[in-house]
Amino acid sequence: MLPFVKKAPTFILFVLLFIGSIQTAKSNKPPFKVIAFYTAKNDKAHISYVHEANKWFALMAPRHNFTYDSTANWANLNADFLSHYQVVLFLDTRPEAPEQRKVFEHYMANGGAWMGFHFAGFALTPSAYPQNWDWYHNEFLGSGAYASNTWRPTSAVLRVEDRKHPATKHVPVTFKSSPNEWYRWTNDLRTNPAITILLSIDSTSFPLGTGPKPHEIWHSGYYPVVWTNKNYRMLYVNMGHNDIDYDHKTDKELSFTFGNEVQDKLILDGLRWLGNGKQ
Structure with missing residues (x-):
């Protein structure tokens, strides 16, 4: 028998042990910690x-190696509390107290990560949520104030604008x-050099919305729905409004x-990108 034949099982065992050690290292990677702030009132x-x-x-956290906590107490938006988390979510609103806003600006300027959904970007003057935080709406989000919306809640065909970003590289070019x-x-947002638009509404979605008011139905235009700011670890996601049977008052x-x-x-891919600590 040739010498290398006798040595083959040992070599294979070494390879298997090496692969196993890599998998163990991956599984032992500490989970990143996520904290979600919300208000959940009125609408x-x-x-x-x-x-x-x-x-x-909460269901996804153990499957994707992160921990998930949530709070409706915006007073927790302080430096000591945030020091325990790598990613902050705003599920539906934004902080209103000046001291909370200052803490959040400092958190983001010093490497914190954020994902905001739908109403977290809303600002309209006059309203209960006026545009009175220039850093957040103009510099951080870049979107400025709310201008209008479609109605009723409707599915749209979305188009990926940047396929190199970790949040979008595993999704198809268009999807519903x-x-x-x-x-x-x-x-x-297209004129802001700090903003990278990741998803927009594809033209095949038009007309988008059912009304009944004519201006609530979009027939053309360019509408970004997911984007990031190159100067921060952040993602804004416009999704986050479920449909409710208002008509029949049920x-x-x-x-x-x-x-x-x-x-x-x-x-999830966006959240993992935020949680891995890399800009």
Whole structure:
């Protein structure tokens, strides 16, 4: 028998042990920690989304190596509390107190990570959420104030604008979203060099919305729905508005945000990118 034949089993064993050690190292990687802030008041569609999101993220956490906590106490938006988390989520609103805003700006400027959904980007003057935080709406998000929306919540065909980003490189060029109320903004994100648009509404979606008001149905235009700011570790996701049976006053949930395989993957890949600590 040739010498190398006798040595083959030992070599194979070495390879298997090496592969096993790599897999063990991956499985032993410490999970990153996520904290979600929410308000969940007033709008039933936003309340529905927040409850859904809290259940979904808690379910996904052990499967994707992160921990998930949530709080409706915005006073927790302080330096000591945030020091325990690598990623902050705003599920439906933004901080209102000046000291909380200052803490969040400092957190993001010093390497913190953030993902915001739907109403977290809303600002309209006059309203309960006026545009009174220039850093957040103009510098950080870049979108400025809310300008208009579609109605009712409707699925859209979304187009990937940047296939190199970790959040989008595993999703198809176009896909159908979960139903959502889509926002239009006062600022054109395409003119902001700090903003990278990841997803926009594909033209095949038009007309988008059912009304009944004519301006709630979009027939043309360019509408970014997911983007990031190159100066921060952040993702804004416009999805996060479930459909509710307002017409018959039953308040029954008619649609959900999660459960869409491609959209879920986008959110999870984006979250993992934020949680790995790299810009």
